[in-house]
Amino acid sequence: MQYVKLGSTGLDVSRICLGCMSYGDPRRGNHDWSLDEDASQPFFRRAIEAGINFFDTANVYSDGSSEEITGRALARYADRDEIVLATKVHGRMRPGPNGAGLSRKAIFAEIDASLRRLGTDYVDLYQIHRFDPGSPIEETLEALHDVVKAGKARYIGASSMHGWQFAKALFLADAHGWTRFATMQNHYNLIYREEEREMLPLCADQGVGVIPWSPLARGRLTRPWDATTARGASDQFGRTLYPESDRQIVDEVARLAAERAVSPARVALAWVLRRPGVAAPIVGATKLAHLDDAIAALDLTLTDDEAAQLEKPYTPHPVAGFG
Numbered sequence: 001m002q003y004v005k006l007g008s009t010g011l012d013v014s015r016i017c018l019g020c021m022s023y024g025d026p027r028r029g030n031h032d033w034s035l036d037e038d039a040s041q042p043f044f045r046r047a048i049e050a051g052i053n054f055f056d057t058a059n060v061y062s063d064g065s066s067e068e069i070t071g072r073a074l075a076r077y078a079d080r081d082e083i084v085l086a087t088k089v090h091g092r093m094r095p096g097p098n099g100a101g102l103s104r105k106a107i108f109a110e111i112d113a114s115l116r117r118l119g120t121d122y123v124d125l126y127q128i129h130r131f132d133p134g135s136p137i138e139e140t141l142e143a144l145h146d147v148v149k150a151g152k153a154r155y156i157g158a159s160s161m162h163g164w165q166f167a168k169a170l171f172l173a174d175a176h177g178w179t180r181f182a183t184m185q186n187h188y189n190l191i192y193r194e195e196e197r198e199m200l201p202l203c204a205d206q207g208v209g210v211i212p213w214s215p216l217a218r219g220r221l222t223r224p225w226d227a228t229t230a231r232g233a234s235d236q237f238g239r240t241l242y243p244e245s246d247r248q249i250v251d252e253v254a255r256l257a258a259e260r261a262v263s264p265a266r267v268a269l270a271w272v273l274r275r276p277g278v279a280a281p282i283v284g285a286t287k288l289a290h291l292d293d294a295i296a297a298l299d300l301t302l303t304d305d306e307a308a309q310l311e312k313p314y315t316p317h318p319v320a321g322f323g
Contacts, residue, residue, distance in 0.1 A: 001051025002298050004279050006084075007182050007209030009155060011124070013084050015273065016294050017054040017211055018047045019282040020070045024062025031062050035286060037069050043285055044073035050295050054084045056185075056211070056282050058129055059114050060091035071118035080120060087114050088159065090129035102132035104143040111152050126153035127185060130322065131161035137169055138176070145178035157183030159213070160322045163198030170206055181208060185282065187321030188212035190221055190253065190271055190310055191246040194317055204277045212272060214321075215281035217242055221268035222293075225250045241320045248313035256306060265290070269297035271310055 002015040023040035026032045035043075047055075055074060057066045067087060074083055089110045092100035100106065115121060126147060132140065144156045158166060158181045166184065173180045184203050188195045189212065203210050216222050218241070225247040250264075257264040272281045285291040302310075 001053075001295070003053075005209075006125075006155070006211075006279055007203075008207030009182050009209070011084065011155065011182075013054040013280050014052045015280050015298055016052055017056050017086075017280040017282045018043070018052055018291070019213070019284040020055055020057040020066050021061045022284045022286050023066055023069045023073075025065035025069075026062070028063035028065050029061070033286070034062050034066070037072070040069050041073060041076075042288060043291060044070075045077050046288060046291055048077045050291075052295075053078075053082060054086070054280055056086040056125075057118075058088035058091070058127075059093055059110055059117075060088075060129070064093070064113070064117050067114055067117035071120060075119055084124040085118065085120065086125035086127060086157070087118065087123050088127040088129040089114070090132060102128055102135045102140040102143075104139055106135075107140070107143040107147065111147050115152060122152055122154065124154045125157050125183060126155075127157035127159055127183070129159050131158075131165050137165075138172060141169060141173055141178050142176070145173075148179045155179075155182040157181055157185060157211075159185040160187055162319075162322075163202050166199065167202055170208075183209045183211055183279075185211045185213055187214055187241075188272065188275075188278075189215050189217045190268055191217050191242055191249050191314070192317055192320065193311075193314055194319055200275075200277055209279040210277045211279055212281050214241075215272040215283065216265055216268050217246075220246070221250060221253050222263070222265040222290075224254070243317070245315050249310065252310055252313060256310065260300070262296075262300060263293050265293040266297045266300050267302070267310075269294055270300040270302050271307060273297060274302060274307065 003012045004015055006013045024034040026034050057070045098105050147153050156179055186195050220242055253264045253267050257267045283294040
């Protein structure tokens, strides 16, 4: 396993982060394709054995059961001081007022609820899952700062939003002496590269670590364009992300994979890993082969010509993934 500093922090993380949205009670929430606790265990064990120390979940995944399963599995297979555990806040966790969002009240309630589910007294990285236009950003930032000062989180991070929103948050944190966002978890892969316009240059300039979600485009880059999966069949959000024109890039990934005698997943992930500023792509896995491919991608080095061929068919996309 390879390790890298997370942005400008002193924290060492594996270059692959295991995304834990795939693990949760399929009867809870809207992820009926998720793996239950028994089926999830081999993935955590394999990840730990391979040297992965970075795990990402969220309070909303499978209505909190992803955090429960993740917490119990990591307690079973890992030393808490040796892993980097990340979760998120923003989405709706209960009906009625204050059941979602990034108000001070919501953040204080949700960090405690996440810690209970995870079975730990702190998380290493606490992230805002999305930007909340209904809460003053100053209120959100001060609340996150207080969470860190209370010892409930070591670092804070953000996720998909506009570049100007993130720049404003960084500026305000500096101006007030509040804890700064250390990471940006954004939507970035071979068939969605709009983040290269504003967000990635901003992160590079500000020393923010980039940990992309969906680096394999929800599996689109790992299989023929017309192939379907159980998750894909029910993934309404995913259908809004990638238009028919992306087929050309998927075909190019498959061509290069055949030429290199490796899986398309290894090629697509190797491309993300070589991008400037990317610390650790967040990879989901529902088959052990998915996890093995992600780990193997660390040993695949694309040439500049190969990367250029993969990038050549790209066409601009509408901004997507902020919802």
